[in-house]
Amino acid sequence: xxxxxxxxxxxxxxxxxxxxxxxxxxxxxxxxxxxxxxxxxxxxxxxxxxxxxxxxxxxxxxxxxxxxxxxxxxxxxxxxxxxxxxxxxxxxxxxxxxxxxxxxxxxxxxxxxxxxxxxxxxxxxxxxxxxxxxxxxxxxxxxxxxxxxxxxxxxxxxxxxxxxxxxxxxxxxxxxxxxxxxxxxxxxxxxxxxxxxxxxxxxxxxxxxxxxxxxxxxxxxxxxxxxxxxxxxxxxxxxxxxxxxxxxxxxxxxxxxxxxxxxxxxxxxxxxxxxxxxxxxxxxxxxxxxxxxxxxxxxxxxxxxxxxxxxxxxxxxxxxxxxxxxxxxxxxxxxxxxxxxxxxxxxxxxxxxxxxxxxxxxxxxxxxxxxxxxxxxxxxxxxxxxxxxxxxxxxxxxxxxxxxxxxxxxxxxxxxxxxxxxxxxxxxxxxxxxxxxxxxxxxxxxxxxxxxxxxxxxxxxxxxxxxxxxxxxxxxxxxxxxxxxxxxxxxxxxxxxxxxxxxxxxxxxxxxxxxxxxxxxxxxxxxxxxxxxxxxxxxxxxxxxxxxxxxxxxxxxxxxxxxxxxxxxxxxxxxxxxxxxxxxxxxxxxxxxxxxxxxxxxxxxxxxxxxxxxxxxxxxxxxxxxxxxxxxxxxxxxxxxxxxxxxxxxxxxxxxxxxxxxxxxxxxxxxxxxxxxx
Amino acid sequence: xxxxxxxxxxxxxxxxxxxxxxxxxxxxxxxxxxxxxxxxxxxxxxxxxxxxxxxxxxxxxxxxxxxxxxxxxxxxxxxxxxxxxxxxxxxxxxxxxxxxxxxxxxxxxxxxxxxxxxxxxxxxxxxxxxxxxxxxxxxxxxxxxxxxxxxxx
Numbered sequence: 001x002x003x004x005x006x007x008x009x010x011x012x013x014x015x016x017x018x019x020x021x022x023x024x025x026x027x028x029x030x031x032x033x034x035x036x037x038x039x040x041x042x043x044x045x046x047x048x049x050x051x052x053x054x055x056x057x058x059x060x061x062x063x064x065x066x067x068x069x070x071x072x073x074x075x076x077x078x079x080x081x082x083x084x085x086x087x088x089x090x091x092x093x094x095x096x097x098x099x100x101x102x103x104x105x106x107x108x109x110x111x112x113x114x115x116x117x118x119x120x121x122x123x124x125x126x127x128x129x130x131x132x133x134x135x136x137x138x139x140x141x142x143x144x145x146x147x148x149x150x151x152x153x154x155x156x157x158x159x160x161x162x163x164x165x166x167x168x169x170x171x172x173x174x175x176x177x178x179x180x181x182x183x184x185x186x187x188x189x190x191x192x193x194x195x196x197x198x199x200x201x202x203x204x205x206x207x208x209x210x211x212x213x214x215x216x217x218x219x220x221x222x223x224x225x226x227x228x229x230x231x232x233x234x235x236x237x238x239x240x241x242x243x244x245x246x247x248x249x250x251x252x253x254x255x256x257x258x259x260x261x262x263x264x265x266x267x268x269x270x271x272x273x274x275x276x277x278x279x280x281x282x283x284x285x286x287x288x289x290x291x292x293x294x295x296x297x298x299x300x301x302x303x304x305x306x307x308x309x310x311x312x313x314x315x316x317x318x319x320x321x322x323x324x325x326x327x328x329x330x331x332x333x334x335x336x337x338x339x340x341x342x343x344x345x346x347x348x349x350x351x352x353x354x355x356x357x358x359x360x361x362x363x364x365x366x367x368x369x370x371x372x373x374x375x376x377x378x379x380x381x382x383x384x385x386x387x388x389x390x391x392x393x394x395x396x397x398x399x400x401x402x403x404x405x406x407x408x409x410x411x412x413x414x415x416x417x418x419x420x421x422x423x424x425x426x427x428x429x430x431x432x433x434x435x436x437x438x439x440x441x442x443x444x445x446x447x448x449x450x451x452x453x454x455x456x457x458x459x460x461x462x463x464x465x466x467x468x469x470x471x472x473x474x475x476x477x478x479x480x481x482x483x484x485x486x487x488x489x490x491x492x493x494x495x496x497x498x499x500x501x502x503x504x505x506x507x508x509x510x511x512x513x514x515x516x517x518x519x520x521x522x523x524x525x526x527x528x529x530x531x532x533x534x535x536x537x538x539x540x541x542x543x544x545x546x547x548x549x550x551x552x553x554x555x556x557x558x559x560x561x562x563x564x565x566x567x568x569x570x571x572x573x574x575x576x577x578x579x580x581x582x583x584x585x586x587x588x589x590x591x592x593x594x595x596x597x598x599x600x601x602x603x604x605x606x607x608x609x610x611x612x613x614x615x616x617x618x619x620x621x622x623x624x625x626x627x628x629x630x631x632x633x634x635x636x637x638x639x640x641x642x643x644x645x646x647x648x649x650x651x652x653x654x655x656x657x658x659x660x661x662x663x664x665x666x667x668x669x670x671x672x673x674x675x676x677x678x
Numbered sequence: 679x680x681x682x683x684x685x686x687x688x689x690x691x692x693x694x695x696x697x698x699x700x701x702x703x704x705x706x707x708x709x710x711x712x713x714x715x716x717x718x719x720x721x722x723x724x725x726x727x728x729x730x731x732x733x734x735x736x737x738x739x740x741x742x743x744x745x746x747x748x749x750x751x752x753x754x755x756x757x758x759x760x761x762x763x764x765x766x767x768x769x770x771x772x773x774x775x776x777x778x779x780x781x782x783x784x785x786x787x788x789x790x791x792x793x794x795x796x797x798x799x800x801x802x803x804x805x806x807x808x809x810x811x812x813x814x815x816x817x818x819x820x821x822x823x824x825x826x827x828x829x830x831x
Contacts, residue, residue: 312729558713603715644731646714646724649762649820654716659724659731667712667724667731 007103010055012301014100017044021093022371025086029374032081035074042071048096057109060099066120067092073124088119090371147218147251151198155251158220163194165251166225166243168232171214176237180209185235187217193228194221219243304397307357314354315642315661321347322664355547359394362440362449365404366391369411369438376415383433384419390440395447399541402521403449406514410451410537411436413511418455418535428532430454447543452536458529460486467492487527491515522565548643550660550670552636553619556605559668560632561641561660566673568620568627570635575616587629589620597676598631602655623677630676643670683782687773687809688755690737691744695768695810696777696801703756703763705771708748718823722767725754732756734765740817741792759814766817775809777801782811 021044028037045067052060067089073079095113103109147155155165168190172182183206190196198218201211221228225243232241321344328340370386377384395403419425419434426432437452463486464478472492473481481489491511518525522542529535542548542565550561551570578587578596585596596618599605618629641660644667646653657672685696686705704727711723711734720739724731734754738745751770756763778801785797798811 315726315729605715646731647733647763649764649818649823650714650717650721650724650733651820653714656714656716659712661726661729661731665726666710667726669712669714669724 006055009301010051011100011104014048014051014060014096017048018093018097018100019367020044021048022090023367025089025093026370026374028081029086035077038071038075042068042075045071052109057099057103059110059113060096063092063096063099063113063117063120066117066124069124070120079123079126085123088116088123092116092120146200146216147198151218152251154197155218155220155246156248158197159246159248159251163220163222164224165246166219166221166228167246168217168219168228168241168243169214170217170232170241171239173237173239174213176213178237179211179213180207182235182237183207183211183215186232186238186241189231189235190217190219190221190228193223193231194219213239218246302357304358307354310357311354311642314351317347318351318663318665356394358397359543360397360400361392361394362400362403362447363391365400365407366438366440368404369407372408373411373415373436376412377419380416381421382415382419383422384415385433385435386438387435388438393440393442393447395541396543399447399521399543402517403539403541406517406539407449407451409510409514410539411438414451414453414455414535414537418453418457420456424456428456442543447541449539449541450536451539452534454534457531457533457535458487458490458527459531463487463489484528487529490527491525547640549638550641551619551638552641552662552668553599553617553632554634554636555599555603555632556607558603558605559636559662559666560599560603561639561668561670562619562621562630562673563657563670564638566621566623568622571618571620571629572615573618573629575614578616587618589627589629592627594620594627594629596629596631599671600631600633602676621673621676623674626677628673628677641668641670681779683777683779685775685777685809685811686755686771687775688753688768688771690741690769691746693810694808695812696775697755697757697812697814699774701757701759701814703758706754706756706765708752708754708767721823725765727756727765730763732763732765734767735818736767737817738767738769741796743792757814757818759818762818762820764818775803777803777809777811785810 021041024037024041024044028034028041031037045064049061049064049068052058052064070079070085070089074081074085079085092113095111095116099109099111102111159165170183170186172179176182187196187199187203196217196219199206200216205211206215219228225245228243229241232238321340324340325344328337366388369388373384373386414436415434419436420428420430422432425434435454437450439448439450439452441448460483464473464481467473467486467489468475468478472489491514515525518539518541524540526538526540527535528538549564551564551567552559552561554560573587578585580586585598586593587596588594600607617632617635619632619635620627620629622628641662644659644661646656646659655672655675656669657675658670659667660670662668684699686699686702687694687696689695706725706727709725711725713723714721714733720736722734722736722739724733726732736745746769748767749769753768753771754765755768755771756765758764781803782799782801785794785800787794792810796813796816798813801809801811803809
């Protein structure tokens with residue numbers, strides 16, 4: 001089948017729908033009476049079902065089908081949500097996500113979902129209260145309400161006159177084409193040896209194929225159960241038949257209204273309440289419905305590789321632009337000059353847009369967190385509110401792809417080790433629900449992501465003890481350390497690999513991994529904690545990995561770019577300020593002695609006349625708290641440059657971290673200040 | 679069973695060489711290059727190939743042949759081998775021919791000053807033409823750059 005071309009579309013859309021279901025379920029949990037949310041979830045589930053069926057992912061389709069059945073009851077006020085239903089729906093969503101993941105990984109999206117399907121079915125049949133422990137053992141059904149008084153009396157009379165009464169459950173095969181016909185054949189077989197008193201669903205419904213895969217019959221006969229089962233399974237495309245012999249007592253059990261009438265009554269009560277709430281909240285509802293209405297899509301999906309190609313083509317164009325500018329300047333025809341100027345303006349706007357195309361809101365990462373926090377909090381029996389702000393903040397796609405894992409780590413940490421248990425919070429005089437703020441915002445050329453909670457904070461003494469024990473620091477060092485230095489210790493790698501971490505407030509497990517990851521993205525993690533009041537992790541990230549601000553300098557006839565992030569300042573210094581000590585050049589710079597490096601020498605730039613200059617141009621760079629001064633010939637200026645790799649043939653060239661293409665089409669190399677400072 | 683091999687023919691000095699056409703991406707004229715410091719001498723630098731930065735090797739230098747001035751005929755053959763993309767500077771490139779794989783024989787120890795490990799073989803074309811086929815993965819062996827780098831240290 002030619003479905004492969006739709007596969008990526010299917011994956012994108014199903015991920016989106018699953019995300020929507022997840023979010024809306026969370027919203028519904030906060031606001032169980034809002035049926036408009038149920039409608040939205042239903043629509044997503046419905047679309048998902050349709051898509052999966054079209055693509056041939058049957059397991060996905062059948063699971064969403066069951067979800068739909070449950071949601072349908074809820075939206076028609078026949079069922080009130082409760083925590084069991086929520087859990088089931090969440091589990092179903094998880095299962096669906098896993099299946100979609102499988103498809104993404106090239107799998108077939110098949111999964112064993114019988115248990116969830118049974119649980120969902122038990123919700124539809126109104127029986128989940130009992131079946132919860134083991135829905136499979138009760139086969140999705142349990143005593144209650146299947147027989148009316150009349151049928152009961154017939155069956156009881158049959159029993160009294162020495163007949164067997166069986167409750168037979170028949171399941172047709174999953175791929176059965178003519179379910180109704182098969183059911184008819186089963187009835188035929190049965191009628192040869194006895195009488196069907198009742199069937200669920202009714203015979204009419206079965207004839208119209210209004211049943212899923214199973215149906216149940218009450219059967220009066222003199223034949224024994226096993227023979228019955230064998231004769232039924234003799235019909236082709238019948239998967240299984242189980243005949244349970246009933247006695248008078250068990251018959252009554254099936255006849256009585258469900259014993260789970262207590263939850264049912266509660267459900268009714270809730271429904272009444274919901275209706276009452278709906279009535280009072282009537283004016284507010286249309287507004288709510290409006291916000292939930294799906295907004296017509298104004299976006300299209302583009303393969304990131306195409307964007308890269310666009311970007312490359314665009315830099316080609318820029319090269320021609322520079323040539324045109326030069327030609328126009330030579331020819332000096334005013335209308336040509338004007339046209340070229342206009343083209344320059346248009347192309348720089350175009351450049352901005354091309355760069356922006358790669359930007360994605362952090363929302364795509366953030367939106368999985370509410371659900372995660374809910375689950376962790378639930379499993380730890382804590383109460384946690386997650387407040388997300390700034391999710392519209394945009395970051396480059398490459399950063400977005402990488403940032404998820406470290407954030408998950410930090411958030412888990414916040415719930416697990418930061419937020420106290422309810423009793424601890426009450427004892428500390430805090431609100432029993434802890435709050436975690438997840439914020440994203442732009443600042444300059446960076447995006448900040450903050451995770452702040454009002455939990456227990458970091459215990460300085462315990463951190464120090466552990467750090468000393470694990471040999472991260474010495475006792476002497478520990479006495480002198482400032483609070484923020486102590487807090488930084490939890491990122492130390494020796495700290496996290498130790499066994500006894502969980503003894504202290506627990507922080508430190510794997511945080512070194514977080515730090516490494518963020519640093520590899522050119523970012524930085526800060527930590528600020530107040531004992532008893534909470535902790536804030538602050539992650540600083542570059543807007544994009546592909547564009548950096550740099551200072552372009554000339555050394556000899558060559559141009560190099562130095563990342564602005566590691567430049568302290570530039571200066572023109574009288575040549576006699578540079579001193580030579582043991583063959584090393586040094587300079588007094590702002591009351592510190594700074595080593596001086598001649599880029600010409602470091603980079604073996606073809607020699608030219610450097611001596612005899614009265615003033616030397618310097619770029620002061622820094623790595624951590626160490627500094628160095630680089631001698632250059634000329635400052636060309638500050639510029640945003642597009643990072644390019646040198647390719648896989650030239651890896652790890654000393655002091656060069658990459659390359660960029662300048663406006664004139666020439667390649668300029670980017671210096672790695674970290675390699676220059678030893 | 680003889681197979682036809684399509685090769686791009688280029689010249690280094692008086693010798694003719696060939697690389698398989700599927701390994702060649704494009705052939706470019708000589709263009710300005712950016713020197714990359716602290717790399718072996720045969721790496722002439724990097725060029726901007728339609729937005730992609732590509733390293734360029736001077737093949738004469740790579741094989742330890744006598745170097746010569748670049749002329750109007752000088753070409754950069756951009757080859758791609760095992761996700762390495764590299765440009766090779768050659769004296770000229772001007773032919774594509776089919777080579778019968780039966781006509782390829784093993785290369786002697788040294789051909790025109792080039793060690794045999796860089797060569798895949800020698801093909802005889804017609805009566806008087808000899809084509810030296812390059813073993814590109816050996817020519818682009820990164821281990822050698824790294825060794826050279828260490829020598830410089």
